[in-house]
Amino acid sequence: MLSVHTSPLHQPGTGDAGGMNVYMVQLSRALAELGVEVDLFTRCRGEARPRWADLGPGIRLRHLEAGPRAPLPKEDMPALVVPFSLALLKEERRYDLVHSHYWLSGQAGRIAAVGWRVPLVHTAHTLARVKNAALADGDTPEPPSRIRGEHQVVGSADRLIANSGDEARALRELYGADAGRTEIVRPGVDLRTFVPGRGRAAARAALGLPVDAFVPLYAGRIQPLKGPDVMVRAVAELLREAPELRRRTIVPVVGGNSGAGPRGDAWELARELGVSDVLRHFPPVPPAELARWYRAADVLMVPSRSESFGLVALEAQACGTPVLASAVGGLPTAVRDGLTGMLVHGNDPVEYARWLRWFAEHPQAGAVMGRAAVGHARSMSWQTAAARTLDVYRDVLCAERSGPGMNEAGATARSCLADASLLEGREGRNSTLAALLS
Structure with missing residues (x-):
């Protein structure tokens, strides 16, 4: 498995680390339980x-x-794809296949698959065209170079793994992906860590929160795409419509800023709207502590403008906490609307505030949703995701060996490098890899 721009060990909720980091570690562990040896490669x-x-x-x-x-900003990473690939190809061990994560790793994966003459499986996690269609005001769009790179990876990979039907549709409609080479594998949740535990009162006592508080939780990176501004505006609207809730409302924000830039405008917006007193910022925390925050909350808010899947929504449900989320990307798969949480169409803070007030005024109904959420989350384990992923691996290896099922682009690229002399000497490697990336 390849992850060029972020290490699987980085703390989710900081920098560029998020659900993808969790995905790689948990999927690798579940695959290993099935007897698959996994080597993860990232940049030093x-x-x-x-x-x-x-x-x-x-x-x-x-x-x-x-x-x-x-550490380098993600924008500087494309220039490191070839050096990363050169270092990768020096490894003496050989593999049955390469599984790349995110488009930068997909570019390195194309090279590794050609050099080792093995299939490439790719998971995008996020797509530039989807993100650009859902930008917040003033947010920076993904550059054309990334879009071109994603098209190259989609065209080269022997199999594409999408997290949801929505992502599979985007791959087909926006990137021309072959439906026959695109598989849907839902991510899972770590059911050993994310459990209801001793309940809400115990979690609040451990975190120093009042037992009778109304606690809507935001957990994740603080970046425009995740909608922290929507969360802040929704809280402000809630307290405007129901001022009596101010004295007992606490909104923990557990997460760090995205990338190397500032935290963004969410905190300034909170000051402008007069809700700084109810927001509490906490740094990203390890999974066991994050589970405690989930258990302490009345509801988890996921107001994302775009979301490949939304692992936090699944983790919270596994802890017995309902979710209030955007009806985008994989969130309609992660959350059963009306049963384990509520989905909001669009980014209207007034609509979010309406449901926040409902959760505040109907705690028993929220508790019923939380119990249903536990059962829903238990049907989506990493063991199930790994078994399905292993089916994809076996299918692509079978197609590779039989010949006709191979991705034509991947087969052509590998045949172009059949002569081992192409990989001899640093200059030869550089020119070959540069040609491949073009």
């Missing part, structure tokens, strides 16, 4: 780590030298 940012780090039985992590030994 200066971490003092051994050549190979064991993440558990059958799972190893390798930091490759590519570019400076320092």
Whole structure:
């Protein structure tokens, strides 16, 4: 598995780390339980780590030298794809297939698959065309270079794994993906960590929250795409419509800023709207502590403008907490509207505020939703996701060996590099890889 721009070990909710990091670690662990050996490759940012780090039985992590030994913004990463690929191809171990995550890793995956003459499976996690169609006011659109790169990866991969039917549709309609090479595999949830536990009162006592407070939780990166401004405006509208709730409302915001930039306008907006007193900011926390925050909340807010799946929604439900989320991307799959939570169409803070007030005034109904949410989440384990992913792996390997089922683009690229001399010498490798990426 490849992840160029972020390490699977990075804390979700910080920088560029999020659901994809959780996805890679948890999927690898579940695959290893099925007997699959998994090596994860990421870029070295200066971490003092051994050549190979064991993440558990059958799972190893390798930091490759590519570019400076320092954190870099995602915008600088495309220039490091070729150096990362060169370092990858120096590895002596050979693999049955390559599974890349995010478009930058997909570009490196194209090269690795050609060099090792193995199939490429790719999971996009986010898509530039989808993100650009749902930008917040003033947010920076994804560049054309990323869109071109995504088209290249979609055209080259032997199989594409989509997190939801919505993502599969976007791959087909916006990127021309072949439906026969696109598989839907729903992510899972760690059912050993995210459990109801001893309940809400115990979680609040551990976190120092009043037992009788109304606690809508926001957990995730603080970036425009995730809708923190919608959350702030919704809280302001709630307190305007029901001022009596101010004295008992606490809104924990558990997460860090996205990328290397500032936290954004959410905190300034909270000051302008007069709700800073009810917002409480907490840094990203490890899974066990995050589960405590979920258990302490009356409802989790996920007001994203775009969301590939929304793992936080599934984690909260596994802890017995209903979800108030946008009806975008994979969230309608993660949340059963009206049964385990409520879905809002659009980004209207007034609509979010209406449902927040409903949760505040109907705690028993929210508790019923929470109990239903636990059962829903338990049907979506990482073990189920791994078994389905392994089916995709086996299918693509069978097609590779039989010949006719192979992706024509991948087969042509691999045949172009059949002569091992193309990979001999640094200059030869650089020119070959540059040609492939073009």
